[in-house]
Amino acid sequence: MDNNKTLKIENLSIAFGGLKAVDNLSFSINKGEIYGLIGPNGAGKTTVFNCITQFYRPDEGKVFFTKNDGSVVDLVGKKTHDIIKLGLVRTFQNVELIQELSLLENLLVGAHIEFETGIIAQALRLKKAVKEEEKLRKKAINILKFLQLEDKINELSSGQPYGVLKKIELGRTLMSHPTMIILDEPAAGLNDTETRNLAELIKAIREEYKCNVLLVEHDMRLVMDICDRICAINFGKKLAEGTPEEIQSNKEVQEAYLGKEE
Numbered sequence: 001m002d003n004n005k006t007l008k009i010e011n012l013s014i015a016f017g018g019l020k021a022v023d024n025l026s027f028s029i030n031k032g033e034i035y036g037l038i039g040p041n042g043a044g045k046t047t048v049f050n051c052i053t054q055f056y057r058p059d060e061g062k063v064f065f066t067k068n069d070g071s072v073v074d075l076v077g078k079k080t081h082d083i084i085k086l087g088l089v090r091t092f093q094n095v096e097l098i099q100e101l102s103l104l105e106n107l108l109v110g111a112h113i114e115f116e117t118g119i120i121a122q123a124l125r126l127k128k129a130v131k132e133e134e135k136l137r138k139k140a141i142n143i144l145k146f147l148q149l150e151d152k153i154n155e156l157s158s159g160q161p162y163g164v165l166k167k168i169e170l171g172r173t174l175m176s177h178p179t180m181i182i183l184d185e186p187a188a189g190l191n192d193t194e195t196r197n198l199a200e201l202i203k204a205i206r207e208e209y210k211c212n213v214l215l216v217e218h219d220m221r222l223v224m225d226i227c228d229r230i231c232a233i234n235f236g237k238k239l240a241e242g243t244p245e246e247i248q249s250n251k252e253v254q255e256a257y258l259g260k261e262e
């Protein structure tokens with residue numbers, strides 16, 4: 001894989017029963033890109049996600065990922081937990097925060113992967129564990145500041161506006177030093193203002209945390225606004241790939257997707 005790519009999907013296929021949910025799909029994401037994956041309902045977007053993070057094991061194909069140190073690994077067959085350690089994290093459509101914990105604590109819950117000391121040491125609160133916890137707390141506070149939530153650090157997550165919960169979900173991904181974040185319909189359930197803020201936030205994450213973003217999203221304004229390139233799929237196959245302008249003017253995409261949705 002050439003040096004400029006972070007993620008390269010090659011001839012990916014997976015079928016459920018007789019149905020080919022992803023059918024010989026290939027695309028690649030360049031370093032620093034915000035990349036969009038779009039398609040009508042049932043096109044196979046979530047299945048592509050699940051094949052990248054190895055929640056599903058693809059029937060065929062490869063998923064190459066460039067780690068922080070520049071080396072390339074094929075993710076197929078790896079454990080989801082190990083994939084997070086390699087620097088690839090995802091969010092879920094439904095935000096799942098622990099209601100009884102503060103926003104800060106919710107970020108720390110997501111950071112267990114960062115702990116270098118073992119569970120027993122943590123339980124005994126040995127010096128090293130206490131130090132590590134302090135380091136994580138500082139990191140979490142910095143992320144909350146970046147998310148402009150510093151005044152809410154100790155507030156419970158219960159009762160927070162949906163936009164705040166979504167930010168925390170994003171913040172949790174940042175706790176694990178990602179080189180790539182996959183966002184599953186981040187604008188779902190957000191109002192116009194929250195969606196505009198989200199667009200700015202995703203761009204800021206790219207700048208500040210130097211990570212790539214792969215976005216699956218139905219909100220065309222968000223996709224067209226922030227993506228450098230987009231891949232449109234239908235029936236698990238690639239329809240077109242290109243800049244937002246190219247995708248918007250592509251006839252096949254218009255017929256399959258934009259025509260129906262807009």
Ligand SMILES: Nc1ncnc2c1ncn2[C@@H]1O[C@H](COP(=O)(O)OP(=O)(O)OP(=O)(O)O)[C@@H](O)[C@H]1O
Nearest residue numbers: 016019020021039040041042043044045046047048
């Ligand atoms: N675990 C599964 N078992 C059987 N069929 C599945 C499974 N997961 C997905 N499918 C089927 O694969 C196809 C692609 O589904 P997928 O959820 O990936 O589409 P999508 O583009 O994410 O749709 P949406 O935009 O509605 O979320 C659909 O026909 C779906 O019913």
